[in-house]
Amino acid sequence: MSRVDPRQRITRVIEGWFLSEPLLFAAWTMHEIASQPQIATIRVGRGRIEYNPDFIASLTNESLRQVLTFETMRILLGHPYSRRQDDAALSYAASNLTVQECLRTKLPISRARDVLGGPEHDDQYFEYYYRELLERKQQDDPPPKDASRDQDDSQQDESGRDDTQQNDEPRSQQDTQGERESDKRTNEPTGDESDGAESSDQPNSSQTPGPRSADLESYADAGSVGLENTQAWDADDLAQEEISIAIQEASQGDRWGTLGGFAKEQLRATLRPPLDYRGVLRQFRQSVLSVDRRLTRMKPSRRYGFAQMGSRYDFTTSLLFAVDVSGSMSHEVLQMGFSIINRFFQYGVRSIDVVSFDTRVISPPMTLRRAIEHIEVTGRGGTNFQCIIDLIDGRGEYKPSTNYDGLIVFTDGQAPIPKSPTNRRVKILWLFHSEAVYDRSAEGLSKLGATAFVQPTRSSRRLNR
Known part of the structure; x- marks a missing residue:
């Protein structure tokens, strides 16, 4: 019987999800499917799902369904688009533990309790598992040998040399025998190769039928494929937003399919309520209000009546809006920043000073008293926040035009954290252009002021497509 095309087998599984698993x-279907013989198993990233045809062909129908379900759950949890950590292998291992806790598949992927040692590790989240795995890895790394350790080792070598020599031959024979058995297993024909993929569903043990153990075990082994399978993982707020919309629709219409209760909880947890930057701006504007008192005869004095002039209080604020114009800020992002400046005039701000910066302040603050449509941008170098802090402290190349009540820095956060300003009067808001940038940079800069990010609107998402 001729082997069924791997892509056709994948398509059959996905078509079966249309009614039974609408969220999966x-x-x-948000991703492009591509054959990639250079990889070992299957991986997700950057809007693509790539697979090795031989790996897919080696799977039984049931194992294939579980693998595809596993990878799709990985997508829904956002691991390829928001969760990658510094250690690629540990990122993949933590992802596997998280997904396995959600699905409890029969794939050769261990439960968290088996890896970490106890039921208290059940039903946790990606960052928890990554932290636990990282701590264990650091504990297992042997410390560097010192002189005393080398001396002890040499003494042990002298005392145990005879035993070592006696055991050398049996150990080498055992290794040779193990290699022969490994080669025998590798070259041994499987049911899938002889009978085809469709006939491989016949169980051959008490467990769920599957392909050669080495295939699925390599898929589950972070040390073997972790680096390769996380290579395309990268922060992508647009992809994450599309996934969030799909989860919201599934939650509102109760279209979860066969996903269990904990899987639903984990997916709902990814729907972090969007931060309304407009509300943050309004609150920031209110927190930096100044009061101007002026005398008027149109209002009587509280103490002397109309014999003396009364007082009228006008609420004003002096804001400095600093725009990061470094090379990492795209033209569309800069348009977003200047549209936010225009929004302040809707909040009753009479005027606002605007300054652009990269590694230095490009030009003196420019005072705007009305909304603008076009502005020329120069700079496009690196980024250094310290030049803005120096400006409000009065130490920069350009002196502030007034005593500012507040500073808003619109940026992508790709710069070292500056020193705290000596001018404690000025309140600072770090405004990031996306949620992904906010997740990466807000924690460090939050020590110097409030933080927020711009939640993209549907119109902006259509524009970015």
């Missing part, structure tokens, strides 16, 4: 179907 929606997440899978």
Whole structure:
């Protein structure tokens, strides 16, 4: 019997999800499917799902369904688009533990309790598992040998030399025998190769039928494929937003399919309520209000009546809006920043000073008293926040035009954290252009002021497509 095309086998599984697993179907169809013989198993990233045809062909129908479900759940949890950590292998291992806790598949992927040692590790989240795995890895790394350790080792070598020599031959024979058995297993024909993929569903043990153990075990082994399978993982707020919309629709319409209760909880947890930057700006504007008192005869004095002039209080604020114009800020992002400046005039701000910066302040603050449509941008170098802090402290190349009540820095956060300003009067808001940038940079800069990010609107998402 001729082997069924791997892509056709994948398509059959996905088509079956249309009615039975609508959320899985929606997440899978957001991606482009591509054959990639250079990789070992299957991986997700940057809007693509790549697979090795031989790996897919080696799977039984049931194992294939579980693998595809596993990868789609990985997508829904956002691991390829927001969760990658510094250690790629540990990122993949933490992702596997998280997904396995959600699905409890029969794939050769261990439960968290088996890896970390106890039921208290059940039903946790990606960052928890990554932290636990990282701590164990650091504990297992042997410390560097010192002189005393080398001396002890040499003494042990002298005392145990005879035993070592006696055991050398049996150990080498055992290794040779193990290699022969490994080669025998590798070259041994499987049911899938002889009978085809469709006939491989016949169980051959008490467990769920599967392909050669080495295939699925390599898929589950972070040390073997972790680096390769996380290579395309990268922060992508647009992809994460599309996934969030699919999860919201599934939650509102109760279209979860066969996903269990904990899987639903984990997916709902990814729907962090969007931060309304407009509300943050309004609150920031209110927190930096100044009061101007002026005398008027149109209002009587509280103490002397109309014999003396009364007082009228006008609420004003002096804001400095600093725009990061470094090379990492795209033209569309800069348009977003200047549209936010225009929004302040809707909040009753009479005027606002605007300054652009990269590694230095490009020009003196420019005072705006009305909304603008076009502005010329120069700079496009690196980024250094310290030049803005020096400006409000009065130490920069350009002196502030007034005593500012507040500073808003619109940026992508790709710069070292500056020193705290000596001018404690000025309140600072770090405004990031996306949620992904906010997740990466807000924690460090939050020590110097408030933080927020711009939640993209549907119109902006259509524009970015």
